[in-house]
Amino acid sequence: MKKLICLLVSFLLLTGMCAVAEEALFTPGTYEVETQGFGGPITVSVTVTDSEITDVSITGDQETPGLGAVAVANLGDAIEKAQTPNVEAVSGATVSSNAIIAAATEALESAGADIAKLDAQRRDLTEGETVREDKTIDTEIVIVGAGGAGMTAAIMARQAGKDFVILEKMPYVGGNTTKATGGMNAAETHYQKEQGIEDTVAQFVEDTMKGGHQLNNPDLVQTLAANSAAAIDWLDSIGAQLPKVSFSGGATNARIHAPEDGSGVGGYLVDKFSSTLDEMGVQVMLNTRATELLVEDGAVCGVLAEGPDANYTIHAKAVILTTGGFGANEDMYTQYRPDLKGTVTTNAPGATGDGIVMAQAVGADLVDIEQIQLHPTVEQTTSMLITESVRGDGAILVNQQGERFINELETRDVVSAAELAQPEQYAYIIFDQYLRDNLKAIEKYVKNNLTVQADTIEELATSLNIPAENLAKTLADWNQCVANQEDTLFGRTTGMNNPLETPPYYAIQIAPGIHHTMGGVRINTSAEVLNTEGNPIPGLFAAGEVTGGVHGGNRLGGNAVADIVVFGRIAAESAIAFCK
């Protein structure tokens, strides 16, 4: 919890409140409050004179790169400019932003501030902003969106010596890719061979088609699987190794590839991609949103974009759309799926479907647009996704009666539906200290107070208001299933290596949240965007979540990262060939 460490309160404090003039807003000095952010402690230090906030310094080195880090970097300035702690949270970094705002409020209250009065006197944040210019850029390729697919395409374009620009509407790169926690599916990789894992491209195709309810475009799935091992080699070549191979929902064989140290694959890859781009001298144009595709004689030839201080007209021979999905755009997903109104989302704030809308405006066809995946383990108060690896490593799900109700490693749609079929429409994910010790991701959940912890299963049940004898029986039965390697209740066959028997025990209450939009613009195996007649739109390419067809009616865990690397590379190759 928060700890007030009021520091360096100036000599005026000693002279007491009586010395403060009548209209003084603060007791001058520096006030420091330590609080808990998304990834670790954050310290907010506020300096005030009697009438003004003169400095807000925030330190918090362990915030999620991109999201919390932006909150740490930007909110201090915003508070200083507005002269009140009640500034807008950085979207996508709500936990960090709220922690910072609450800590700044506490610090200012310690300085004697009346926050309501500060709010009433709030200063305009846009004061002093410069007039926007119109700028024109001529280049060969424009890449729109700097998530996993966009940065993959950018690295490829630079490796081929192409002239290009990459736009990103948010103040940071990474998009939804940053949030990918599991890994990347790939078959017949050198890692699998070295570890004696037998797997085939054909099995990968079969699993993906089955997981997607056979709705997927088989040609795209074949392309995904057949190029996955080469994608792993390419990642190796830029120093992004994914050597840890394990099972994931819907996969027949151990196929999901993750970083050695157990960290989330998305954050790891985004770091590697952005440092590679830095080393290559590529600067992503941040805070720059593409608004429209330019077309001449039926061919796409550039984009219009809005930057922080300029409007851009960017002329190019080819455009690659890598703008991600629309899981953060409630209007758009309820347009296609009214039943999902009000469902929480795990998506990054940039996932608003811009690329789909822009492509449609130039005649692109859409495919499977109503196919939206719910992720079954989302903590509802923070929208934080509890990674599938927790179940993959051995956790179980129980309902409010303390009973299992599904094979926890069934596909995401099946597990989500099973949760929604429980009377309370939520469940608890249950694990033990052994799992915590072996999965780094769990620390984040504990630090954010998402976990309920107890020394015995009975105590855990009591804390959750679950009948204690039920939970004890469920755990005993489950541990017996693990010992026998046979799940007699629900036929689970994977994630059965660790019995849940090492106290303390943990539970997190979870329910489904919007996770992935499977549908999007229709592409062919060369990542060319197709029009409603099925013909490529010259000059327009797309890769990643903006596209549809790869995942069909349900995406398997590990296939989003495979999609962005495989099709990000193909889109770049096709665009490069088109420029010639």
Ligand code: ADP
């Ligand atoms: P993928 O996994 O397909 O790479 P991500 O969600 O990781 O998708 O990345 C998509 C990126 O595109 C995000 O960083 C998002 O902010 C960015 N983006 C979305 N719309 C636009 C736009 N209109 N202009 C520029 N960038 C955009």
